[in-house]
C-alpha cells in the first residue's frame with residue numbers, strides 16, 4: 001500500500017535524492033524533509049569566489065569555484081554510477097557534466113609523495129610501469145599474487161588483504177595512500193570487503209585479484225542487466241565509457257541546488273534548522289519531534305549518518321563505526337598551475353611518521369588540472385586534505401595521534417608549510433584566497449565485520465517495531481561515494497514506489 005505520508009530525515013545529497021524521487025514517483029504521498037542545519041546539501045559544499053590580482057602588470061579578474069566537500073564522480077564501478085547519471089539527466093543537468101576523458105592528464109597522472117618528499121608517478125600504462133619506482137614491488141606482487149592462498153577470514157582490513165596478496169611494500173605504500181584518499185582513514189582499520197567489494201569478489205570467485213581483473217567476476221546475468229541499465233541512458237551510457245571521472249559546472253553544489261529547487265516545486269515540505277530530537281510510535285504512525293514542531297508520519301526514510309540516528313531509535317550497530325574528521329584547505333595562488341606542479345589529479349601520502357609528514361597531510365588535489373576549470377582565471381588551485389587517522393580519538397593502530405585543531409584557521413599554516421616544502425616555488429608566493437574547513441566526523445570508517453552488522457540491523461528492523469516503517473540510506477551503510485549515496489536513495493524509493501517495504505539493507509540479508 002502506498003504510504004500517505006513519508007518523512008525524510010536529513011537534507012544531504014542522499015536525503016534530497018530520496019525526497020525528490022518520492023515526490024516524483026508517489027504524487028499522492030505527502031513528503032516532508034527535515035534538516036538540522038539552515039542549508040541543504042550536507043557535505044556537498046561548492047562556492048563561487050571572485051578573484052582579483054595583478055600579474056606582470058596585468059589586472060586579472062574572474063570567478064573560481066572551490067569545493068569544500070566532494071568534487072569528482074566516477075562514471076563506473078558502483079551500483080550507483082548509472083543512477084547518478086540518470087538523476088542528472090532527469091534534473092536537466094546533462095549539459096552541466098564536465099567529463100575528464102581517459103586520455104586527460106588528470107586521468108593519467110596521479111602521484112604518491114615519496115619518503116624523500118618528491119612526487120612519484122603511479123603507473124597508468126605498461127610503458128610508465130617500466131619507468132615507475134614501484135616497478136619491482138608491482139611486478140613481484142603481481143606475478144606471485146595469483147599463487148597466494150585465499151583467506152579463510154570472512155572479512156579483514158584493507159592492509160591485511162594487500163599485505164597477504166601483494167606483499168608489505170604495496171600494502172604500506174599504495175594501499176595505505178589509497179585509503180587515505182578515499183576514506184581519510186588508516187588502511188589497517190577499514191574493512192576490505194565493505195570498502196572495496198570488487199577486490200573481495202575477485203579473490204572469492206577467481207582466487208586472485210589479477211585473475212579477477214583479467215577475467216571479470218560478474219555472471220552473464222549481472223553483465224546483461226548492467227548493460228541494460230547503461231543503455232537506458234541513451235548515448236550518454238556509451239560516452240561515459242571514455243571518461244575517467246567527471247565533475248559538474250559550478251561544482252557538485254549544482255546538483256544539490258537543483259534537487260532542492262525540484263523538491264520544493266514538487267510540493268515537498270522542507271523544514272530547515274529542524275534537528276530531529278525524538279521518534280516514537282503512535283498507533284500505526286510515527287511521531288517525529290524536532291526542535292520546532294511535531295510531525296505524524298506513516299514511514300521514515302533516514303538519510304542521517306547512523307550515529308545521529310542512534311539516539312533516536314533502539315536498534316543495534318548504529319554506533320559501531322568510528323567517523324574521521326578532515327581538514328580541507330583550499331588555497332589559490334596567483335600563478336599558472338604549470339609553474340607549480342605537473343598536470344594531473346594530485347598526490348596522496350602513504351602512512352608516514354612525524355619526521356616525513358609533520359602536518360598529518362593525507363593528500364593534495366591539483367584542482368586546476370584535476371577537473372575542468374574552463375573560464376576561470378589562470379590561477380593554481382590546490383586543496384590540502386589533512387587529519388583523518390592522524391587525529392583519531394578512537395583506539396587506532398595508526399601510531400601517531402595528533403591533536404585535532406579546534407578552529408579551521410589553525411589548519412592554514414601547516415597546509416602552507418607542507419605545500420612550500422613539496423613545491424619550493426611557492427616559498428615566496430602568497431595565496432590570493434584561502435578557505436579552510438574543519439569537517440568533524442564526516443566520513444565513516446567501515447570496520448571489518450561491517451557487512452555482518454548491517455545484516456543484524458536489517459533483521460532487527462524487519463522483525464521489530466520498525467518493520468515496514470523505516471528505511472536506512474546514505475553514506476553510513478553501503479559506500480561513502482556520492483554514487484553510493486544516490487544509489488541507496490534510489491533503490492529504497494524504487495521499492496516503496498512498487499509497494500514493497502525496504503529497510504535499505506536488503507543487500508546484506510544473506511551476508512556471510
Ligand SMILES: Cc1cc2nc3c(=O)[nH]c(=O)nc-3n(C[C@H](O)[C@H](O)[C@H](O)COP(=O)(O)OP(=O)(O)OC[C@H]3O[C@@H](n4cnc5c(N)ncnc54)[C@H](O)[C@@H]3O)c2cc1C
Nearest residue numbers: 010012013014036042043070071072275276474475481482
Ligand atoms: C571532504 C570530503 C570529500 C569528499 N569527496 C568525495 C568525492 O570527491 N567523490 C565522492 O564520490 N564522494 C566524496 N565524499 C563523500 C560524499 O561527499 C559523502 O559520503 C556524501 O556527501 C554523504 O551524503 P549524505 O547525504 O549521505 O550525508 P550528509 O552529507 O552527512 O547529510 C546528512 C544530513 O543530515 C543532517 N542531520 C544530521 N543530524 C540530523 C538530525 N538530528 N535531524 C535532521 N537532520 C540531521 C545533516 O545536517 C546533513 O545535512 C567526500 C566527503 C568529504 C567529507
